Amino acid sequence: MQEGLPLESRPFRVIAGRLDISEEALICKVREMISRGVIRRFGAVVRHQDLGYKANVMAVWKVSGDMVDKAGEIFSGFSEVSHCYLRETNDRWQYSLFAMIHGRTEEECRDIAESMSEASGIKEYQLLFSTSELKKESIEYFT
Amino acid sequence: MELDNLDKKLVTIIQSGFPVTPEPFRDLAQSLGTSEEDVLVRIKRLMENKIIRRLGGVFDSRKLGYTSTLCALNVPPGRIDHVAGVVNGYPGVTHNYLRDHHYNMWFTLMALDGEEIENILGEIKNRTGINNLISLPAVKVYKIRVNFNLTEGCHAGKAGKGDSTGIAGGFTPGKPAFPGNCREA
Numbered sequence: 001m002q003e004g005l006p007l008e009s010r011p012f013r014v015i016a017g018r019l020d021i022s023e024e025a026l027i028c029k030v031r032e033m034i035s036r037g038v039i040r041r042f043g044a045v046v047r048h049q050d051l052g053y054k055a056n057v058m059a060v061w062k063v064s065g066d067m068v069d070k071a072g073e074i075f076s077g078f079s080e081v082s083h084c085y086l087r088e089t090n091d092r093w094q095y096s097l098f099a100m101i102h103g104r105t106e107e108e109c110r111d112i113a114e115s116m117s118e119a120s121g122i123k124e125y126q127l128l129f130s131t132s133e134l135k136k137e138s139i140e141y142f143t
Numbered sequence: 144m145e146l147d148n149l150d151k152k153l154v155t156i157i158q159s160g161f162p163v164t165p166e167p168f169r170d171l172a173q174s175l176g177t178s179e180e181d182v183l184v185r186i187k188r189l190m191e192n193k194i195i196r197r198l199g200g201v202f203d204s205r206k207l208g209y210t211s212t213l214c215a216l217n218v219p220p221g222r223i224d225h226v227a228g229v230v231n232g233y234p235g236v237t238h239n240y241l242r243d244h245h246y247n248m249w250f251t252l253m254a255l256d257g258e259e260i261e262n263i264l265g266e267i268k269n270r271t272g273i274n275n276l277i278s279l280p281a282v283k284v285y286k287i288r289v290n291f292n293l294t295e296g297c298h299a300g301k302a303g304k305g306d307s308t309g310i311a312g313g314f315t316p317g318k319p320a321f322p323g324n325c326r327e328a
Contacts, residue, residue, distance in 0.1 A: 001199055001202075002199060002200060002202060003196045003199065004197050004198050004199040005167075005199050007168075007183055007186060007187055008183075008192075009166055009168060009169065009179065009234060010165055010166060011166065011167065011168075011203050012163075012167075013165070018274075019209050020164070022262060023152075023165060026164065026166065027163055029219050030163050031163050032247045033200070034163070036206070037203055037206055038202060038203060038206045038207065039200040039201065039202055039203070040201050040202060040206075041159055041200075041201040041288075042155045042156075042159075042163060042195075042199070042200050042201070043157050043158050043160065043161035043198070043201075044154065044157040044159055044161065044186075044189075044195045044197070044198050045195070045196045045198075045199075045201065046154060046158055046194065046196065046198040047193055047194055047195070047196050055186040056164060056177070056217040058242065058249070058300060070288075072283070072285035073285065075285065075286070075328070076286035080271075081285070081286050082287075082288065083286060084284075084285040084287075085283065085285065085287075086201075086281065086282045086283040086284075086285070087213065087279040087280065087281055088278075088279050088280055088282055090277065092275070092277050093215070093246075093279060096282075098213075121302070124186055126244070126247075128201045128242040128243060128249070129241050129242065129243045129246045130240040130241060130243075131241045131242065131243055132240065132241040133239075133240055134227045134230045134231060134240060134241060134248075134250075135151040135227075135236060135238060135239035135241040136232075136237070136238050136239075137237050137238075138197065138213065138237065139209075139234070139235065139237050140234070141204070141207055141209070142207075
């Protein structure tokens with residue numbers, strides 16, 4: 001299921017054949033994995049750079065403990081934010097909240113970050129633009 | 144590659160609303176008002192042009208028992224190629240980016256347990272001679288979705304809950320028709 005669906009009229013029947021189970025059982029199993037969240041999303045993984053969303057930035061925010069859930073919620077409400085995580089901090093790194101912002105241009109990403117700052121009241125943030133994509137692969141599970 | 148309106152609708156829908164049914168391409172065709180063959184041809188073309196990277200399941204690595212972290216290194220300019228080579232050589236490293244910062248190399252690392260993560264990071268430090276490596280595992284996830292709605296004209300920041308992708312058709316994306324136990328047929 002991680003390799004990709006065959007582009008045929010009955011793709012699940014093809015895969016079921018390889019697994020030696022019925023098409024119905026496979027479809028049922030996939031739906032179960034989706035409802036359990038084991039499959040986080042079922043569909044097309046899209047390369048967004050080709051769709052006009054050429055710019056993205058990793059925005060990191062210095063947030064105090066009691067503000068963090070509220071800020072995380074506010075950031076998540078922005079459709080331009082694809083990922084928002086709270087991460088561990090240490091003596092070398094104090095920015096705990098991470099948000100990936102996508103836009104058409106670098107300038108647009110900066111504007112969005114500024115809107116996020118205004119909406120949340122979090123003023124201490126840094127924007128880490130990528131200068132080079134060194135690797136981007138899907139992990140192969142259980143190989 | 145030029146995408147027409149139908150391509151855009153198709154891409155928007157199949158990011159999360161790909162039907163898990165016996166004839167998914169026919170179902171998609173019906174909701175888009177075109178033929179099954181047209182949908183298959185379009186998807187093939189989108190894949191050939193690398194707009195669709197993959198069509199299948201995106202697994203939740205944590206639910207599969209994997210643990211992960213985001214790491215950053217401060218790499219001196221002349222050593223970037225060498226260090227990238229070392230880091231990228233690990234299959235558990237899925238993303239690696241250079242960024243405009245004092246910590247200039249950022250990579251994600253996945254492994255089956257925390258011990259393996261520590262082992263790999265220790266190896267990376269030894270092999271590169273760089274001790275200034277920070278590991279920032281996630282403590283909480285507020286959002287983890289990447290759906291791009293191509294049919295919306297304006298993408299201005301709306302502070303609302305989640306993102307709606309305006310899905311047409313008679314199926315509900317991601318929601319199974321039979322939740323719960325499956326009978327092995």
